[in-house]
Amino acid sequence: MREPLLIDQSKQGRKAYCYPPLDLPKGFSQALPPLPKSIQREQLARLPEVSELDVVRHFTRLSTMAHGVDNGMYPLGSCTMKYNPKLSEHIAKMDAFTKIHPLQDVSTTQGSLSIMFNLLEDLSSITGMKWGTLQPLAGAHGEYTGLKMVKAYFEKRGETGRTKILIPSSAHGTNPASAMVNGFEVLSIEANEKGQVDLDDLEAKLDDSVAAVMMTNPNTLGIFEQDILIISKMVHAHGAMMYYDGANMNAILGMATPGEMGFDVVHLNLHKTFATPHGGGGPGSGPVMVNDALRPFLPKPDIQLTDSGYVLDWESEDSIGKVSMFWGNFLVLLRAYVYILRMGSEGLRSASAHAVLNANYVAKRLADVCEIPYGTQCMHEFVISLEEYRQKYGIRAQDVAKALIDKGYHPPTMYFPSLVSEALMIEPTESESLETLEAFILVFRSILAQAKEDPEYVKGAPYSTPVGRLDEVKAIKEPNLRY
Amino acid sequence: MSKVIENLRYSKDHEWVRIEGDLAYVGITDHAQQELGEIVFVELPPLGERYRKGEEISTVESVKAASAIINPIEGVVKEANEDLDGSPELINEDCYTHHLYILTSFSEDDYGELLDAEAYQSYLETL
């Protein structure tokens, strides 16, 4: 391994950190009884024994074997890897926010509460919904929360037969999983030849056992569901609800709202659309915004503005309860709020416009060297299929992805959605300049050219990284999950 | 192209069933093992438990996918194929020899409702 485990760099007795000595009256400390033996810990734990410099060098070196948006373009479809503003990072480290305890009296947390309240107002406007909750801690958590509210809504109305959620087959894996965790049955909706929801299939599957249709718009192919108003009318006519997965919100920010499209409940991914950092896999935040019908079911506490200031309100009788320990990932909410303040209404609109511009440009420039099954007129992302390359040269999407790594790019999303074979989903985001896009396009084209000329070389990529492709079968058959 | 064997019966979930006396052997078809890729783990069902037709009874995992095994006929688990514990890839090698589990006291009616080789073959062509 390039960088040994910190535990393997340990030396007995070495310390990275010291505590001040216990400053209590000696008599007291000496007389203090230990815990009863029956509940005392006996087993020693092995943690590193290293110096502070060792810790610093270890993690600094590890960070050189990681790749973020700050390092280079990250066209990872469906993840919206846009630039994470440093102003947000700076503000998220202010003591005035980090040193506030969640259970302090609300009279002492008016600053944090006002940020959360104002964020809810802004997100309501942005989504065209009435109000929401900031408690869910990730997109999937937002899905879980939104679907639970839908379930509670129908139960209150006595419509307990609504046990199904309809989800397009191209949906993100968290959609059916979230439905299932809530005790719903999942039925897939087919796509038509344009890659959009097949209205006939939807009509056939809609009945009064359906609680909601869960979809995103644009869909995971980056294509706008043009029949969305027809779809929401159909769904509402059957007494079911429309759930919007906000993962692709970056395509329509300031241009359109899920509310106007007929959606009843929306979750957002602040770590995608609102530029909060991905952190290597979180923490994110998944606020859920709802219409009037679902409002009573929002998790508690709600944040309200009264004559005496902001308060946490626990009164809602129909609330589904709590979905996280406290009030939400506050420091992530704060970053999203800062982003919205910076961008403003025109800035957000410009973000989606340029995200769509960038995606269309890249699609157009790659259309002659690879198949784009649903056409080059896309929204903020598009999907290419390398099936032809697989058949002719034995090169798979994975191979092209790995070859991109050698060129300093994080690969696009691979093999999703499953309706396209050998799929690569490319989402440039609005952060990338024309020059960056062109450089990416040229590299991508050269890899595809190399795939034809020297497929064996491409199949062996990456070459420049500390390790090559790892044996995933071995990782499962001989599990080594801890030191 | 996947292999379909004559004297077995099949479910639409890509399991096969072979009757030997009062025992029913259940496994996954060639189509299923090809779709999964290299199999790394098989979750075997507990012995002595009764499973209905259509109940999820086991999971077969490859690196990229986890496939639920839907019990094709009602019965009581008599034996699970312990060979698969250490060598799950045996299924890739020969999926019709290496069964997953054996049922006893099974439902003849359920067996009757399964597809014969020809019907299963036709079904595969529609996918």
Place this chain on the structure above:
Amino acid sequence: MIYPYIPHTDEDRKIMLEAIGLSSMEELFSGLSEDILLSDSVPISQGRTEDEVQRMIDSIAQRNVRGIPFLGCGCYDHIVPSTVEALSSLPSFVTAYTPYQAEMSQGLLQAIYEFQSMVCEITSMDVANASLYDGANAATEAASLMVSAKRHASVVLVSSTIHPFTLQVLQTWAKGTGRTLRLVAEKDGVVDLSLLPSLLDADCAGLIVQSPNRYGLLESYEGVAEILHEQKALLAISNDPLSLAMQKSPGEWGADVAIGDTQSLGLPLAYGGPSCGYMAVKEALLRKLPGRLVGMSEDAKGRKGFTLTFQAREQHIKRERATSNICSNHALAALMTTIHLSSLGWDGMVEAANQSYAKAHYLAYHLAQLPGMTLVWDKPFWCEFPLVFSDPKRLRKFMQELRNEGIFAGVRLSTLTRQVKDELVLLVAVTEKRSREELELYLAAARRVMK
């Protein structure tokens, strides 16, 4: 017009639109019908420059009041070495995505592997995941795991002494899913395990307990795992992980699942979020472990490396057959914990735990001498204890007097349970970070009010 974070010039737009065959930016949205397309942007405020935003935020920030927090209940003010902030701010950690492309993410994967290892060491368990959202959601994941591990079992036993908010989150989880929570009552401030045999039946998938519990009291789980295992049910123990430097770890109690929140290991108070949930299990439950998992393997040249593994468990493969829907976890928070633990070492953890214990007992001892308040139960506690006041007026005066000294005296239990009967109970948390001066300030103010 130049907008923040968007690099395009007018010339760029011209070139790009031409290449696409469009003549205006508006045409990019021609696929959206008139009914949907907004004529103007959404009705929020105009954009602001960095300086304007900072001024606005500074003004908002002034409406937050800081104090010396003797507040706990799931969020604790511990000493955190400066290495944590410095190293967790490294840009390639902060701005990276989940390390699905292993070859270019070895550093991130290794950090997660180290986190998993440290969680196993602290909890004395076999395998841990890469993190969950928070302690409350770790509890719901544990409940999901238990139910999926035992056929036909839909009941989860829950100690009534777990954190009231965790209990609420579990209740929400159970709603509408056909699962039931069955509470195990408390006696003298701790869970009454003598009730266990009568509550345990074939329907029960497992039991969730917490120590220190909601009152700060430490609990004993002698014999509990054995009783549950006889019924093929599982034991999940939730802890403040720092307390495991002193009290018996889940593995030592024979637990099947260890859960909790690593906020007390390197994370700020941050108005409650983000924190970081963890889950560790016995080896036999590996395939039921939700969330991401990093393992070690080799490449074709025999070089050792790390990769996300056992992905067949996760939602992106199992879809609706996954037992959990978790996708993003709390990676960067877990990284902060990893750096924190790397800086402290085991000795540091033990020191922090011991000092918290000692300082809490010092404060409790002296407060218990004062009239008008007592320690509710004479039971072992770690760094948080419950005081009951004789009347609400004195409690209010008490909290106000301490507030005047810049101290947040504690959390009223009723804030968590929303029950009138709990209004006289104050939960006071004392960590190693509380200096002698702060302790004496607290006591002096208390003596003034309660004389």
